[in-house]
Amino acid sequence: MDLLSRIAQVIVPVFLIVAIGWFYGRRARPDMTVFNRITLDVLSPLLVYAALADRSFRLQDHGPLLLGGTLLMLGCGLLAWVVARAFRAQPRSLVPVVMFTNCGNMGLPLALLAFGPEHFGAAVALFSISNLLHFSLGMRITSAHAATRELLLSPLMLATALGFASALTGLRPPAMLLTGMKMLGDAMLPLMLFSLGVRLIALTRSGLALGLLGALARPLAGLAVVWPLVWLLDLQGAARGQLVLFAVLPPAVMQFLLAERYRQEPEKVAAMILLGNALSVLFVPLGLALGL
Structure with missing residues (x-):
């Protein structure tokens, strides 16, 4: 009963904000372009820098976790390639969807609630490593002609x-400046969840069957890869829990923007991502139950 209560305390606030975004999106049909640009160009960079530069964050303490996150993404990508070949799907569409998780707008709030502020820097570090791989290797997988220079020089x-x-x-900058950065960066967490809820209004019946393969392959591949990694790297406590949670998160929303930009079956990628985020209501509690 205590475990169920802990899981509820983590997921109920997160899904409440997503639900509010969904209801508001259904009612108002807002244009989220400027909203999302501010989040990506201002709030996200400030949150990442403030967390990594915080005096309580020691990079050397999180080496095994970051290595585990990197290997997890690569292992999921390999499994996704096998699945794509088996089901005759386009690997350039499926593989990045399975490799990269929604570790920003869903993963960070979940990690903060589940493991506390003292372990939040590790979650941000995982998010940062995921971004570095996504905007380099992930872009190259999505399109052989992708130019990574522009995104690698982005504010994030x-x-x-x-x-x-x-x-x-x-x-580090003076503490008073770092505090201001942190205050503004912290606003990103609820705003990204709200934005995710608005995005979910695009999920339609016609996309359900199309997106089911990627939506299920993402967390199932993560679960298949994470347990050998936890054992090999001897991860314990919060580090173990964070990697398990990272493994079951839904697909990264950012991948739709890349698929659209490079015309790599964006409608199919959108279906995988939207359905995957909808199904997170099942897989996130499972990941928390296994990781807490």
């Missing part, structure tokens, strides 16, 4: 590089 990537540099060298 620069904030990630500066954050890791601060964590490694100990050079």
